[in-house]
Amino acid sequence: MNIRIKDIKAEGLSFEFHEDWENFPALVRFGEADQCEFLTPVRIQGRAIHVGRMIEIEGRIETSAALTCSRCLNRVERPLESRFAVTFFQDAGEEPEDEEEEVELAAEDLSLIPFHGEEIDLREPVQEQVIMALPIQVLCREDCKGICPQCGADLNEEECGCSPAVFNPKFAALKKIKVEKKD
Ligand SMILES: [Zn+2]
Ligand SMILES: [Zn+2]
Incomplete structure (x- = not known):
């Protein structure tokens, strides 16, 4: 997933990588935390182009x-x-200490990523992007009926026959607060 700087000609460089998700440490950590399981290799397609001393990558x-x-x-x-x-x-790494700090701050603000040497590594930005693309909430279908809070039955598959809750504990909590305020 590395791009060699010298391969980026004046007109830019098109690239395509297929990388197993196991090669992305952040995605492996996600899998271990059991939040999700990646199923297919990550396909990365894009273009790199020189802009002054910087390299812009879109994909x-x-x-x-x-x-x-x-x-x-x-x-x-x-x-x-x-x-x-x-x-x-390109991070020359030769600036004096205080100036270096300034560069780092600016880099964070503008999502600039420093690189050293002859190649740039896409691993970090790609794994970050994959994690950001994960939905926070997902439903198996729009009208998923969920699980019965009383017996745990999957209500998409069976009607469990539990009577619906007649009493909302949220309202009970509110009532209690009001009473306490009067006192
Ligand atoms: Zn569901
Ligand atoms: Zn039930």
């Missing part, structure tokens, strides 16, 4: 992941797609 990332429905907890497979644009700048 598209595609993969797919198995997530958990937030209502019924069943497995949901989803394609993930994300566009990204990052700018790399």
Whole structure:
């Protein structure tokens, strides 16, 4: 997933990588935390171009992941797609200390990424982008009925026959607060 600077000609460089998700440490950590499981290699497609002393990269990332429905907890497979644009700048690493600090701050603000040497590594920005593309909440289907809060049955598959809760504990809590205020 490295791009050699000397391969980026004046007209730019088109690239395409297929990388196993196991090669992205941040994605592996996600998998271990059991938040999701990536299913296909990550496909990264894009273009790199020189802009002054910087290198601008624009591209598209595609993969797919198995997530958990937030209502019924069943497995949901989803394609993930994300566009990204990052700018790399050659970090000479020779600035005096205080000036170096300033450069680092600016880099964070503008999402500039320093690189050293002959190559730039896309691993960091790509894994960041994949994680950002993950939906915070996912439903197996729009009208997922979820799980019965009383018996735990998957209501998409069966009607469990539990009587619906007649009493909302949220309202009870509110009532209590009001009473306490009067006192
Ligand atoms: Zn569901
Ligand atoms: Zn039930």
